[in-house]
Amino acid sequence: MLRIITRRLLLSVPLILVVSGITFVLESLVPGDPARSLLGVNATPQQYTALRETLHLNEPLIQQYWLYLGNVFRGNLGTSIFTDQPVSQVVASRLPVTLSLVIGATVIAAVVGTLLGVYSATRGRLSRRVVDVVSLLGNALPPFWVALALGTIFAVDLGWFPATGYTSVSQSPQAWLSSLFLPVAALSIGGVALIAKVTRDAMLATLQLDYIRTLRACGVSPRSVIWRHALRNSSLALVTTIGLTMISFFAGAVIIENVFVLPGLGNIVVTATNEHDIPVVQGIALTFAIIVIVINLLVDIAYGLLNPKVRTR
Amino acid sequence: MTAAVTAPPDSGKAPRTSVIARLTRRPLLVAALLVVLIVTAAVYAAPLIAPQPPLQQDILSPFAGPSAAHPLGTDGLGRDILSRLLYGGQPSLTGVAIAVGVFAVVGMVLGILSGYLLGWADRVISPVLDIMLSVPGIIVILAVLAVFNQNIYVAMLVLGLFASANLARVIRSSCIAIREELFVDAARVSGLGPGRIMTRHVFPGLAGLLLVQMSLFAGIALGVQTGLGFLGLGTQPPQPSWGGMVSDASQVIQQHASFLFIAGGVIGVMTIAFGLIGDGLRDLEADRRRMPGAARPATAVAPPGGQPAPVTPADPSALLTVRDYSIAFEAADGLRTVVDSITFTVLPGEVFGIVGESGSGKTVTALSLLGLLPDNGAVTTGSAWLGSQLLSRVSERELLKIRGHEIGLVSQEPMVALDPHYTIGSQLCEVVRRVGDAQGRAAVRDRALELLASVHLPRPDDVMRRYPHQLSGGMLQRAAIALALAGNPRLLVADEPTTALDVTVQSGILDLLRSLRAKRDMGIILVTHDLAVVADICDRAVVMRSGRIVEEGTVDEIFYAPKDPYTKSLIASTPNIARSIGA
Numbered sequence: 002m003l004r005i006i007t008r009r010l011l012l013s014v015p016l017i018l019v020v021s022g023i024t025f026v027l028e029s030l031v032p033g034d035p036a037r038s039l040l041g042v043n044a045t046p047q048q049y050t051a052l053r054e055t056l057h058l059n060e061p062l063i064q065q066y067w068l069y070l071g072n073v074f075r076g077n078l079g080t081s082i083f084t085d086q087p088v089s090q091v092v093a094s095r096l097p098v099t100l101s102l103v104i105g106a107t108v109i110a111a112v113v114g115t116l117l118g119v120y121s122a123t124r125g126r127l128s129r130r131v132v133d134v135v136s137l138l139g140n141a142l143p144p145f146w147v148a149l150a151l152g153t154i155f156a157v158d159l160g161w162f163p164a165t166g167y168t169s170v171s172q173s174p175q176a177w178l179s180s181l182f183l184p185v186a187a188l189s190i191g192g193v194a195l196i197a198k199v200t201r202d203a204m205l206a207t208l209q210l211d212y213i214r215t216l217r218a219c220g221v222s223p224r225s226v227i228w229r230h231a232l233r234n235s236s237l238a239l240v241t242t243i244g245l246t247m248i249s250f251f252a253g254a255v256i257i258e259n260v261f262v263l264p265g266l267g268n269i270v271v272t273a274t275n276e277h278d279i280p281v282v283q284g285i286a287l288t289f290a291i292i293v294i295v296i297n298l299l300v301d302i303a304y305g306l307l308n309p310k311v312r313t314r
Numbered sequence: 315m316t317a318a319v320t321a322p323p324d325s326g327k328a329p330r331t332s333v334i335a336r337l338t339r340r341p342l343l344v345a346a347l348l349v350v351l352i353v354t355a356a357v358y359a360a361p362l363i364a365p366q367p368p369l370q371q372d373i374l375s376p377f378a379g380p381s382a383a384h385p386l387g388t389d390g391l392g393r394d395i396l397s398r399l400l401y402g403g404q405p406s407l408t409g410v411a412i413a414v415g416v417f418a419v420v421g422m423v424l425g426i427l428s429g430y431l432l433g434w435a436d437r438v439i440s441p442v443l444d445i446m447l448s449v450p451g452i453i454v455i456l457a458v459l460a461v462f463n464q465n466i467y468v469a470m471l472v473l474g475l476f477a478s479a480n481l482a483r484v485i486r487s488s489c490i491a492i493r494e495e496l497f498v499d500a501a502r503v504s505g506l507g508p509g510r511i512m513t514r515h516v517f518p519g520l521a522g523l524l525l526v527q528m529s530l531f532a533g534i535a536l537g538v539q540t541g542l543g544f545l546g547l548g549t550q551p552p553q554p555s556w557g558g559m560v561s562d563a564s565q566v567i568q569q570h571a572s573f574l575f576i577a578g579g580v581i582g583v584m585t586i587a588f589g590l591i592g593d594g595l596r597d598l599e600a601d602r603r604r605m606p607g608a609a610r611p612a613t614a615v616a617p618p619g620g621q622p623a624p625v626t627p628a629d630p631s632a633l634l635t636v637r638d639y640s641i642a643f644e645a646a647d648g649l650r651t652v653v654d655s656i657t658f659t660v661l662p663g664e665v666f667g668i669v670g671e672s673g674s675g676k677t678v679t680a681l682s683l684l685g686l687l688p689d690n691g692a693v694t695t696g697s698a699w700l701g702s703q704l705l706s707r708v709s710e711r712e713l714l715k716i717r718g719h720e721i722g723l724v725s726q727e728p729m730v731a732l733d734p735h736y737t738i739g740s741q742l743c744e745v746v747r748r749v750g751d752a753q754g755r756a757a758v759r760d761r762a763l764e765l766l767a768s769v770h771l772p773r774p775d776d777v778m779r780r781y782p783h784q785l786s787g788g789m790l791q792r793a794a795i796a797l798a799l800a801g802n803p804r805l806l807v808a809d810e811p812t813t814a815l816d817v818t819v820q821s822g823i824l825d826l827l828r829s830l831r832a833k834r835d836m837g838i839i840l841v842t843h844d845l846a847v848v849a850d851i852c853d854r855a856v857v858m859r860s861g862r863i864v865e866e867g868t869v870d871e872i873f874y875a876p877k878d879p880y881t882k883s884l885i886a887s888t889p890n891i892a893r894s895i896g897a
Binding site for chain 2: 012015016019020023024027030137138140141142143144145146149150152153157210211212214215216217218219220221222223225229230233234248251252255256259260270271273274275277278279282283285286289290292293294297307308309310
């Protein structure tokens with residue numbers, strides 16, 4: 002158990018270096034001179050030289066990267082070129098929105114996907130077909146399209162939910178739920194499909210195992226065989242899939258937040274991309290990398306907890 | 315017993331069906347291929363077939379309905395929607411092609427290198443793949459777009475690069491399997507270098523897999539490309555793109571909801587088509603690998619009409635009566651009968667042996683008594699009764715009253731017979747609650763401890779806390795017997811209970827069964843291939859071969875006066891027994 006966590010943490014070091022390295026190198030490739038574009042056309046040569054000095058632009062690239070890393074470790078992610086806001090502040094203010102969206106979608110996808118998967122593994126052919134079709138559609142319909150369609154039907158036509166915007170949970174828990182309902186639904190559909198399929202396959206394989214036969218032969222009820230014993234074994238595959246789904250939801254959130262105008266990380270990162278606001282893009286990339294590391298770590302821990310062979314060693 | 319169901323390995327005699335013939339059996343795959351081909355051709359022929367240039371506006375007729383001049387109508391600026399759709403497909407499909415190309419080449423090369431060479435190559439490549447899989451791809455793509463001035467093609471190249479780690483993983487594990495195959499060994503022995511083996515022998519074996527992964531990834535890449543377009547990244551308005559058209563449609567969604575379905579529909583259809591091609595190719599690949607005549611995951615076998623089975627057993631005082639009993643499995647080439655009209659009875663308190671080699675139908679017979687045949691197998695003729703209670707062709711609900719309560723099962727492999735995720739105590743208590751007569755937590759626990767003690771497990775309270783992987787095979791088999799005894803069954807079916815155990819442990823288990831029989835006056839059916847076990851413990855036995863009973867009698871009759879030549883040869887091939895009976 003400890004070994005798994007250590008390995009994962011060790012792997013996270015190169016991961017953070019790679020992500021920050023990529024964004025850093027990309028930044029240095031931007032055509033033009035950051036000092037020049039920051040100062041505008043009316044700056045004096047003295048101002049220009051001074052700014053180049055403060056930004057360490059005269060030093061070699063590797064040294065600049067080193068300085069950048071040092072700042073990152075001190076929690077200084079730089080400053081937005083456009084708003085002059087510290088990037089760490091931008092991230093901190095928008096992270097709760099994205100987390101609400103992604104965690105909500107993950108919970109929904111995990112619960113609904115598992116139920117669908119178990120149902121189709123244990124209830125014969127027709128339900129298997131139904132899950133096949135659902136998962137084909139869930140994978141095929143582009144998430145932004147699903148989001149638009151849901152928004153049109155449930156927000157614009159029926160008026161059940163707000164079409165856009167976000168209310169924080171501290172303002173009004175009810176409005177918070179209502180503002181998240183459609184985004185979560187749109188985001189979770191693809192995950193539901195994937196999780197249902199993985200659950201189904203894992204359940205079908207598990208139900209063939211000897212110990213399932215032993216339990217059935219002992220007169221254990223079908224309900225317990227399926228939910229307590231077979232699902233428990235399938236949960237190992239399931240946990241990995243849920244982790245991957247959650248990671249993919251952070252990518253999906255970039256699109257969903259823009260459809261529903263939620264003020265999250267995905268929303269600002271697109272704006273920043275359009276404005277060439279590299280420090281913001283960089284800071285968010287780093288945030289996402291850390292989130293991925295945390296999710297993978299949680300998956301590893303859950304895996305260990307679910308598997309007595311790892312746990313009792 | 316699966317050996318009885320699956321066909322012999324590829325006989326190779328089946329005529330090789332051509333690709334065309336195999337395709338015609340998969341209309342969905344053909345349709346999906348056609349959709350992709352036609353849409354792609356139309357998109358790249360846009361300059362030839364589009365009714366108008368994509369940017370040509372006609373301010374006087376915005377939102378026009380379909381007409382001869384505008385087959386799909388016009389948008390808010392009076393631009394021809396069909397033309398924009400055709401031209402707009404170009405960045406999407408070119409982007410997909412770039413991403414898929416990078417994905418295939420990089421993934422394949424990394425996968426083969428690490429999976430075939432292993433060693434240092436694998437030690438370098440595997441961690442790199444781990445990191446690539448953990449990098450949040452979409453963010454890197456956005457950073458690339460920010461830096462490269464919204465160049466969608468560079469972004470798609472980066473997408474393919476990061477996604478290729480997935481492919482490399484898949485290829486790597488297949489490659490590890492392929493490098494062990496005979497034809498690769500042969501190539502190695504004949505002196506081919508690793509480079510040639512990888513390109514000439516390993517790669518062709520992976521081509522099918524590669525195509526499947528490529529088409530599945532094409533769907534993902536299209537989703538990303540159009541998603542970026544939808545966000546206004548990449549292709550810039552007024553240039554058309556599929557994602558951008560969905561975005562345009564979303565602006566007028568209240569007035570013209572149908573716009574959403576035009577661009578969105580094309581994206582959806584193409585994504586579904588890529589997905590179907592992937593699934594179809596995977597099935598084709600599976601067909602190619604599946605041995606002709608092998609069992610499919612089949613439908614349940616319906617018992618044939620035949621003569622109506624008698625309603626009561628001939629002798630109700632017998633513990634178990636099996637009469638004219640046949641079992642068949644559904645295979646690709648029709649029903650395969652694995653047990654053929656067998657008849658026997660087991661008396662109360664008797665140890666009854668069913669002897670035979672693997673494939674003789676002995677285990678299937680035993681499992682069928684508990685209604686535990688695989689889904690594609692069924693009792694086709696005859697019946698079995700426990701006392702006067704019918705066992706065959708009864709509902710699952712009836713079976714729940716029989717399993718554990720009336721008949722217990724001990725199976726062959728103790729190491730996999732118990733749920734690895736729960737302690738022995740947890741499983742035993744669950745079964746006791748279900749089939750035992752103990753009520754309440756403490757009583758259930760006491761009963762469980764009592765059961766563990768009754769199978770002569772030392773320190774039952776310690777065993778209760780253990781997980782299966784913490785116990786030895788012999789201890790696990792005792793625990794499994796305790797589970798089977800929880801409901802005080804009248805009949806215990808033991809399927810090769812000692813085969814997987816060491817010799818010294820074997821005799822312990824047999825002693826246990828003997829003492830349980832005496833204490834509980836319980837009948838035991840012992841399924842085994844081992845005549846020594848039969849001689850040791852059984853009162854009577856049947857010898858089975860190819861689904862039929864060839865010999866039946868008391869143990870003395872079978873060993874000292876075998877009638878069937880097969881029985882004689884079995885005895886002769888078991889030296890200890892042959893010696894002790896002086897045969």
